[in-house]
Amino acid sequence: MARVVLNFSMSLDGFVAGPDIDMENAMGVGGERLHEWMFPPSGEKHPADAAMAEVTSSSVGAVVLGRRTYDIGLQHWGDTPFPVPSFVLTHRSEPDRQMKSASFHFVDDVRAAIASARNAAGDRSVIVMGAETAQQVLRAGLADALHIQVVSVLLCRGKRLFDDIGDTAIELRRTRAVAASPDVTHLEYDVLH
Amino acid sequence: MARVVLNFSMSLDGFVAGPDIDMENAMGVGGERLHEWMFPPSGEKHPADAAMAEVTSSSVGAVVLGRRTYDIGLQHWGDTPFPVPSFVLTHRSEPDRQMKSASFHFVDDVRAAIASARNAAGDRSVIVMGAETAQQVLRAGLADALHIQVVSVLLCRGKRLFDDIGDTAIELRRTRAVAASPDVTHLEYDVLH
Numbered sequence: 001m002a003r004v005v006l007n008f009s010m011s012l013d014g015f016v017a018g019p020d021i022d023m024e025n026a027m028g029v030g031g032e033r034l035h036e037w038m039f040p041p042s043g044e045k046h047p048a049d050a051a052m053a054e055v056t057s058s059s060v061g062a063v064v065l066g067r068r069t070y071d072i073g074l075q076h077w078g079d080t081p082f083p084v085p086s087f088v089l090t091h092r093s094e095p096d097r098q099m100k101s102a103s104f105h106f107v108d109d110v111r112a113a114i115a116s117a118r119n120a121a122g123d124r125s126v127i128v129m130g131a132e133t134a135q136q137v138l139r140a141g142l143a144d145a146l147h148i149q150v151v152s153v154l155l156c157r158g159k160r161l162f163d164d165i166g167d168t169a170i171e172l173r174r175t176r177a178v179a180a181s182p183d184v185t186h187l188e189y190d191v192l193h
Numbered sequence: 194m195a196r197v198v199l200n201f202s203m204s205l206d207g208f209v210a211g212p213d214i215d216m217e218n219a220m221g222v223g224g225e226r227l228h229e230w231m232f233p234p235s236g237e238k239h240p241a242d243a244a245m246a247e248v249t250s251s252s253v254g255a256v257v258l259g260r261r262t263y264d265i266g267l268q269h270w271g272d273t274p275f276p277v278p279s280f281v282l283t284h285r286s287e288p289d290r291q292m293k294s295a296s297f298h299f300v301d302d303v304r305a306a307i308a309s310a311r312n313a314a315g316d317r318s319v320i321v322m323g324a325e326t327a328q329q330v331l332r333a334g335l336a337d338a339l340h341i342q343v344v345s346v347l348l349c350r351g352k353r354l355f356d357d358i359g360d361t362a363i364e365l366r367r368t369r370a371v372a373a374s375p376d377v378t379h380l381e382y383d384v385l386h
Contacts, residue, residue, distance in 0.1 A: 150343075
């Protein structure tokens, strides 16, 4: 069955975006720093980092994303975020929206969204986008794995990934660690249920 | 000159202690989970993890710690936390206190504490203990390196290490990553000033 993966670039102090996220600043103020390992100012991506990003892209079978991520991301993507069925978690019911690569589906419940995404993904992964959606998925016990790219910066402020995720510790087992370029450390964990 | 190192075992979600720290729970409720890699319930420490802990112990030349860490830690240590001069950051002036291994000195200013500790440490490191003291050291721009043992758990609540550390991003360069046992990942960074 498809595994549900939270895949985020996170500063060492836990932020996955800067503050004041809006249409102009999709990653929040200063938050684009977290994606420099994928889009380095020098233009030269480290081969090991590029390979990790490629593995992620090729493994995605479906996406679950928050309404806010959808609203702000759509103008940048002009399409679904990956070329796969994408499930938008929202309270406003809307008809499916066919894009160039695949469709957006609007779902009002996190369990239903994950179940539909698992079905659509087949034996590939379900990727969750948006910190608050990730938190809902964690609270519901629906995450199978965490793929965290720890970026070598303290962002000091912004949106935390692991915030308000419940009261009970969640045990993990690190399954992979890739430390190639000094700007990012790829850590992969299984969530132990 | 002695380098100032923030050395902490931190959950993947950023906590260095559980909630409700007091005399009975020096690490907060559930916080002892963060030190299991050093004191495994099975009794068998992973050799690579043991080696990392040994490097830290042997590199310490002086300690700077918070008043609260001192008050709560003293009963456990019955001595200075490491056998080296230890500088307690406190507003209450007190005479030096000679322990079995070394002395506690009481200092009311973070810059003065770090300066005295650097002098005492010679060419070894100054280790900072206590999350709030670490935050003061970061805000004052006095940290040279971060040695973070990322423990494979989401603690969900407790005391965050990187909280209230300022408004300006702090750039880091990863200098080392050791991923041996699946329960902990040792990440070392230089702070770029």
